[in-house]
Amino acid sequence: MNSLNIYLFIAALLFSLGIFGVFQRRSLIGMLIAIELMLNAASVNFMAFNRFLAPDPIVGQIYTLFIMGIAAAEAAIALSIIVAVFRRLRSINIERAQELRG
Amino acid sequence: MMKWILFLPELYCLLMAAVFFGLAMIGRPNPRRDYFAALFLTGVSIVVCLACVRLEGTLFFEAYRVDLFSQVFKVMLGMGLFLVVCLCTELNGIEERHHPEFYLFLTTCTLAMMMLVSSVELLTIYVALELSSYSLYILVPLRRGHGIDVEAGVKYLMVGASASAVMLFGLSYIFGVTHTTYIVELIRVLPGVITTPAAIVGLVLTLSGFFFKLAVFPFHFWAPDVYQGAANQVTAYIATASKVAAVAIIMRMVALSGGGSTYLVHVLVTLSIASMTLGNLVAIVQKDMKRLLAYSSISHAGYVLIGILSMSQTGYASAIFYALAYLVMNLCCFLVVVKVAYDGSDLKIAQLAGLHRRSPMLAMALMLAVFGLAGIPPTIGFTGKFLVFAAAMEKGYVTLVIIAMINATISLYYYILVVKAAYLLEPDEEMDRLAVSMPTKLLAGALVTVMVVFGIFPHHLLEVARAAARILM
Numbered sequence: 353m354n355s356l357n358i359y360l361f362i363a364a365l366l367f368s369l370g371i372f373g374v375f376q377r378r379s380l381i382g383m384l385i386a387i388e389l390m391l392n393a394a395s396v397n398f399m400a401f402n403r404f405l406a407p408d409p410i411v412g413q414i415y416t417l418f419i420m421g422i423a424a425a426e427a428a429i430a431l432s433i434i435v436a437v438f439r440r441l442r443s444i445n446i447e448r449a450q451e452l453r454g
Numbered sequence: 455m456m457k458w459i460l461f462l463p464e465l466y467c468l469l470m471a472a473v474f475f476g477l478a479m480i481g482r483p484n485p486r487r488d489y490f491a492a493l494f495l496t497g498v499s500i501v502v503c504l505a506c507v508r509l510e511g512t513l514f515f516e517a518y519r520v521d522l523f524s525q526v527f528k529v530m531l532g533m534g535l536f537l538v539v540c541l542c543t544e545l546n547g548i549e550e551r552h553h554p555e556f557y558l559f560l561t562t563c564t565l566a567m568m569m570l571v572s573s574v575e576l577l578t579i580y581v582a583l584e585l586s587s588y589s590l591y592i593l594v595p596l597r598r599g600h601g602i603d604v605e606a607g608v609k610y611l612m613v614g615a616s617a618s619a620v621m622l623f624g625l626s627y628i629f630g631v632t633h634t635t636y637i638v639e640l641i642r643v644l645p646g647v648i649t650t651p652a653a654i655v656g657l658v659l660t661l662s663g664f665f666f667k668l669a670v671f672p673f674h675f676w677a678p679d680v681y682q683g684a685a686n687q688v689t690a691y692i693a694t695a696s697k698v699a700a701v702a703i704i705m706r707m708v709a710l711s712g713g714g715s716t717y718l719v720h721v722l723v724t725l726s727i728a729s730m731t732l733g734n735l736v737a738i739v740q741k742d743m744k745r746l747l748a749y750s751s752i753s754h755a756g757y758v759l760i761g762i763l764s765m766s767q768t769g770y771a772s773a774i775f776y777a778l779a780y781l782v783m784n785l786c787c788f789l790v791v792v793k794v795a796y797d798g799s800d801l802k803i804a805q806l807a808g809l810h811r812r813s814p815m816l817a818m819a820l821m822l823a824v825f826g827l828a829g830i831p832p833t834i835g836f837t838g839k840f841l842v843f844a845a846a847m848e849k850g851y852v853t854l855v856i857i858a859m860i861n862a863t864i865s866l867y868y869y870i871l872v873v874k875a876a877y878l879l880e881p882d883e884e885m886d887r888l889a890v891s892m893p894t895k896l897l898a899g900a901l902v903t904v905m906v907v908f909g910i911f912p913h914h915l916l917e918v919a920r921a922a923a924r925i926l927m
Contacts, residue, residue: 387619394626401630411629440604
């Protein structure tokens with residue numbers, strides 16, 4: 353159980369799920385969750401590389417902490433814009449936002 | 455050692471942001487006060503950036519490097535911010551009570567981009583990039599009452615957040631392969647392992663985050679919607695300053711590979727050709743001026759990539775020169791867009807009809823800017839394209855240059871359509887002369903002079919660009 357490859361595999365799986373979710377989901381909240389999955393995949397990667405390979409065992413953990421903080425800020429901004437979308441369109445379904453074309 | 459002086463341009467930007475934050479908190483809306491405060495503060499910021507241009511040193515445990523490369527880009531960013539603020543005399547696209555916040559986010563975004571061009575550590579790059587993106591995410595939906603603004607905002611947000619997540623995943627692989635996060639170390643270690651799949655996947659994924667900022671194919675599809683949906687001044691900022699910062703950081707990341715990877719060159723060549731061709735072909739059918747400029751920006755991203763993928767000192771220098779040329783030409787275009795659509799609406803190309811009679815000065819500025827974008831001598835756009843193509847020829851990429859030349863010819867068609875609308879078409883109904891104020895005329899005159907003079911005598915600028923590019927090697 354305790355090998356680098358397993359963690360890398362889990363991270364790649366999370367990342368693929370995230371990419372799939374961004375393209376598949378029609379709800380803005382669903383897309384936001386998918387993006388968070390991708391960020392978490394990067395965190396897992398950083399922690400795994402840090403644990404098994406890196407000479408300085410702090411770097412990966414600092415990265416993960418920063419990613420968590422930035423993801424929180426991103427969620428705040430995304431949710432505020434989603435609220436603005438909901439007020440305007442009475443829906444958070446991305447298919448309702450189709451005015452810009454060409 | 456007075457190390458804080460190295461950080462002066464950024465500190466000054468932070469101060470500006472604090473001032474606008476204060477203005478946003480107090481009292482009733484006062485657009486004149488906000489505008490003059492912004493004009494004065496950003497004007498001083500150019501002086502600050504110019505004063506710091508010769509500084510060198512490192513800060514924050516080597517994570518932040520101040521050198522000629524970063525300082526040249528900081529001057530460009532300061533100039534871009536100042537010129538965009540100059541366009542804000544009638545900021546009708548944004549509600550009056552939101553004006554201080556508009557300036558606040560412009561300055562935080564500039565601050566972040568200044569940090570981005572100086573960062574030499576992966577986490578610093580990531581944080582700076584996110585700060586600049588978040589400011590833009592908020593700026594886009596600030597537009598007054600259209601409904602398309604929130605749609606553009608949410609599209610920009612979703613595409614941008616996904617792109618930065620992809621970039622972060624790429625960064626994690628680079629960290630895993632090289633066990634370091636400092637660019638200085640990476641330049642030493644990465645060329646040795648560049649042939650391993652993990653390294654190349656990491657680098658390509660990382661670059662995709664920056665390609666999103668530059669609107670390179672396949673990360674381009676936000677550009678037309680965001681350009682159209684955002685207020686005209688915000689679009690001007692996204693189209694100029696943020697592109698300059700993206701060019702800088704892409705150069706830093708590509709320089710990491712040390713030129714040793716043919717695979718990376720192939721990826722960049724493909725993306726460059728795809729961006730140019732797609733941007734130019736789709737631009738032909740556009741009716742909206744800002745959408746047209748969006749597609750033209752996608753094709754220009756392709757031209758800049760030609761300079762970068764040459765991975766030589768001349769290549770990087772030509773890309774820096776091209777970024778500056780693009781900044782000036784595009785700002786000149788947006789000056790006309792903002793002034794003709796003074797009520798803050800979107801500008802259709804047909805609405806340009808009769809511009810040469812409504813305002814000869816603006817019509818001339820538009821013509822020269824558009825000819826510059828098309829690459830017609832003696833404008834700065836021609837010189838930029840010439841330098842980029844020459845750098846690629848030096849490396850023997852003949853096919854690429856021929857494709858780029860064909861693309862430049864295609865682009866001539868839709869640029870000429872714009873000039874035709876402004877000079878030859880007559881409007882359906884008689885329209886009043888545009889009231890163009892004296893400062894606007896001066897600004898248009900100055901931009902035109904810069905475009906022509908530096909198009910004919912590029913030597914001084916090119917010397918600076920060469921010196922800045924030398925630091926990357």
